[in-house]
Amino acid sequence: MSAMPVDRTIPDIKAALRDRGGAVLVAAPGAGKTTRVPIALMGEPWLAGRKIVMLEPRRIAARSAAEYMAAGLGERAGARVGYRVRMDTKAGPKTVVEVVTEGVLTRMLQQDPSLAEVGLVIFDEFHERNLNGDLGLALCLQARSLFRDDLRLLVMSATLEPEPVAGLLGGVPVIESAGMMYPVETVYLDRRSDAPVERLAAEATALALGRHDGDALVFLPGYAEIRRTAAALSARLRGAGAEGVEIAALHGSMPPGEQDRALAPAANGGRKVVLATPVAESSLTVEGVRIVIDGGLMRAPRFSPRTGMSRLETARIPVSSADQRRGRAGRVAPGVCYRLWTEEEHRQLAQAGTPEIREADLAPLALELAVWGVSDPAELDWLDVPPAAAYTQARELLSALGAIGTDGAPTPHGAALARLGAHPRLAHMMLRALPLGLAADACRIAALLGDRDPMQGGDADLSLRLAALAAGDGRIEAGRRERLLAEARQFEAQLNNAIGESAGAGAAARADAATGSGLVASAGAVAGSDSVPGAGSATGSGSVARTASRSAQQSAYDCGLLLAFAYPDRIGKLRGGGKFTLSGGRGAYVPEGQPLAGESWIVAAELDDQGTEGRIRLAAPLRADDLERHFGDLVAERRAIAWEPGAGAVRARRTIHLGALTLREGPIADPDPAAVSEALLSGIRFEGLDLLPWSKSSRQWLERARFAALHDPAGWPDLSEAALLNGLEDWLGPFVIGMRTRGDLQRLQMAEALSAMLSWEQRRRLDEEAPTHVALPSGSRLPVDYSDPAAPALHARLQELFGWPASPRIAGGRVPLTLHLLSPAQRPVQVTRDLASFWREAYFEVRKDLKGRYPKHYWPDDPMQAQATSRVRPRT
Template structure:
């Protein structure tokens, strides 16, 4: 940094960033009486930060410290309030009248593609009708170059065309600022750099596109994206004022007068990456952003992203307190990414390479045309060659820019090498951008997955196309798949050797749909990038059990092997629960209490007294409950099981039976027996699949002599009789057996006797002997 001051210095002119440095070294600013913030309306992030620190210094350490905020356009109400209602002093400057013209209400606003052509036509018209030099405000370099090309192809005479934008050399800037040669008019095509920072001689006409490109940081993607926005009212006034500096002038606004513009520009602190600012605040000792005085409070999402990155770089601990490494990073005055890279490089003895890398990725490109050349390594090698005074083709490379970068690199690392270690460059860039290491997604498609989970793409013509691993420093994050502008190859070996703090190795438990089993795969991951994946032996763990239960839950109970015995047990229990004398208690609580009882009293064989039996509750064996609570009743039997086939081999009857205590089992046999003895002496299975009405399907001949319909639940629930033919098909369904004998039997007998002649069809069934045999064996 250039510094010219002495003990006799009375006025020291510094940038806001330098003011922040001074405050960090001397929070009380002992040798300073007044701090003037000029052009504060520009609201750079450094201006907001240095003002916040100065206000705290004034509040805590230096009550006598005076602060003066100056600007041509300023929200004086908000500033005065921030400064404890400080007085506002107005000084009316001299400005000649400026006629302001807008688009005709019926005219269509030019589109992004149409803008250069529209501006070109408007300029030709102005050159024809008006006198004086012209300043044109355009959103970006692309539009400037397009309009310049159109003007130069128009065969204009005695018109001097110049451009003005950031990263121009001082000579090029001077050409744009100075008056044109005698007898010439001048057109200056500029970004908003000419809005306040520079004064251009002889401007009488301003043509304002009303647009500007703003770099907006997205905490979601962790990247900057260039967005096009309309300017504010303040900016429009300032731009128009450029035509009234020396005499009256005119301003042509390329928008409708009815267009509603924001009153003030959006401050950078609401749009920018806050990582460097947060590191400064941590160094200041402030861990509560809200405790400082801000005109606009920094967004919480951007603060959270900045904190996460600083922790990842080792600048902050998990509590957000600055570390020794973070303190060392802050001394460079660079973005924390670059400072971290420099410190890592110093430890490896490659600080020279890191200094070249830092300037290459942060400043104007050295290539004159780099549309399909993203490789940073080539640029570093060219820069090193220039440093070694080797010959470089000037039609491809901007040698003046190379020399400027080398000057800046020396400010970071003064010692230069004769030999360049180009193999280490990819790793150095990865130290700065561990979240932008990228892995090739699809060969021959140029799509990449970044370690931060986002996508990016590389042009097919690029020299790095199809490279397996990249580290990306510059990309356009506007699209879904961001376009890679600057990147470098890195080897898998360097990633696995030097970036271990960013690598996670863990076991992933998943369900293999093809083989219907739980599998465990050991995954080595760098953020979202899987570096290695291998199957390992599946051993029992909570994760394995959880995956197995989840899959069974998805497949449903039907996938298990429900034997007739298991299903019958479920049906009986559900029937008893439905018809219990007291069934008002919540089923989930009943079930858990009962399961606990079964566990603690499984060996008990003493029968409960009748009073206790009347209140006995049974677990819920419904499909809904069993499906939702497999972790309670099924999980204990899944130890060592990892496949669906093994699950299907489980004896579900025994598992469910194990949920019942001895007393419950006895009670169940009493209330809902599995079989009913009928008049013939046969024991017939009862079907409880419909819990509202159990069924006893029995051949009619086996019920002769029976008047009363069989009952269960201590004779409180009638069985539904399905009286079967000899062919075991229902002939009659009834719950009133006596009524059947009296009213319907004779009709059944007439119909069936001729069909089943070998079977017994007595005239008086109530006095007949029940039988399971044919007449021949009676």
């Protein structure tokens, strides 16, 4: 092998690992760190027969790196150098260097926290800061602290800020290596363009092929853009007479054989264009590439604690990723990089990407920590601590799935979920499918949902994808279909293993006897109904092979049922016009014209997070009767006894609901009388005291009592409106028993209810100090007006007061009545609280005026000596 720049750092790396137990290697692109460092460390004495495990963020890179290192040793992968990734393993008893993806390391740690067979763990391309990478490093640090102080850790990256990582590892040395890269010219757009990235990429690629030698590597955010770019580029090349250029796709969902062909040089020495997602950004060498076309975009997962949903967003790449992509053009010779953005836009890019742990769905991480024995992430050492809101929501989901108990520890069901290695939602779905004989479908759905949509842009019905996957009728690309089926088969194997480990040898024996795909088909194979929440409520069993005979409609509803196991918070009830209310409380819609838009019930597997009404991208129909049959642990009864203002009555209703959704409702035949009375009083409190049947006398009683309390607060209760409303239960409660409606309230005897608030002595004093009427000199008895408790009033004709020397007083003589003196026509003449003064000073002017207007009436010269009368003139 020819020398590589990183070779010069090997002695420093060996010394740091030997003496300090760890190191951080910052090596520029092209330095050779991925393929040279592990091989150089294979013979270190401190390994003591143990192996080196190296983590790669992507499956393509892990497999490619292992095969390259093995070839350098003159071997094939699986001997001294092997790899282990999802759906593909080549490793054996002689393997010393094992390249794995990060989820594999987590499984290794859960199975053996001490990593007894591992001497060194290498975290490659750590700058990508994947969730599993951060988790793996945190678990390794605790494993080293608790079990293995001789476990060595090496973190490698081209663009990582090294100091925080070195500090996290205990202050280990930072070692730097230059790269081996030829000069790369960088070309930017002259001006900002809003054109689709596929059009810009096709134009730039065709232009670059005409100007420069070598093959081209085009970075695009996803498969849809790859497909459209391939079509546009093919048309351009045909128009330019360059049909001989081979166009290949490279993305993570491709089968390994197709990935190898994309990485290999073009046949017959021709030119090649590789249209790739960010999988080609690092740790991969695409042979012959001297041209890079960078679309500047990537798909990034974003989790919203507000909605509890994740979505993939198309976002701008950071500068670190742009530099990594640019470096691909200078690996074998001088090259050129066309960036499909302007220099001004480049200056606005973030320097580095956001760690996935800050923005991802943390349910898988929370489950792994629970199995590890940690409920609080703060118990571990992190570069970035998991956000509290997202972590709390993740724990709530695990609790709803029955994966963790009230103490936060994993249940047997939770342990089985973790062993499956899928997202907890999907793992729960697969386990719940077992007793229904639907495990094969569940595994295929898990494979479909774990990947990009194979029928993008079509109908949202997931059951159509499931049918297309089974039929092989061309609706799903053949290579893609085979890879999805292979992943489903792997889920089946993992499901058998997880159940076998849970149930013990007895379940394993039953699994051997199962027919169809080999899955455990009997509900009894699950380790007791308690190990899978709700399993006891499932009906039916038998081989999953029977799914082939189901009707399309039955299959669609089975698909919906399985989705509901995974997404109980996304069960949707139709509101009309394709709009649904989800059990989690938010709204969503299926575009009108699609069959699902008319279904009464659906389950949404994928939807965007835009506003209050997200668009449903993948879903399946659901039968209403399946909800209570299979989700009895989530279905609850709500009894509501409440005042309905519109009806003017207490309504007692029983509602069966699942989250925010009402399954059915109806009246309660025999509601609790106490609850009815409480609801009625709440209605009065809401509507106000005017709801009660106030009579003239009852209002006067209340006004008299308020007058008495105003002038002697210590001796009387507070009878203000606020106090009466707050104390309804005490003073009115005993009188409304058996009443439910506004009409019933009209039977209330308000005077009785009000007077019951006073003692016998207080009632006697009220009659004495706040009389209802006052006797006048004319013999009339007139009511006292207490509407203003500060100034109770008496309205009387002036002639009825002749002979009354002074204003009458109440409240034991403390309060004079305010006299409203009226004319014979009952019109106000004067208002006074000092009648004696009125007789002396104002009467004669008033008499002059009234005598002119009412000459027939009696207007004496001396009112103090005159006879009072209620008539025109007094009787002789």
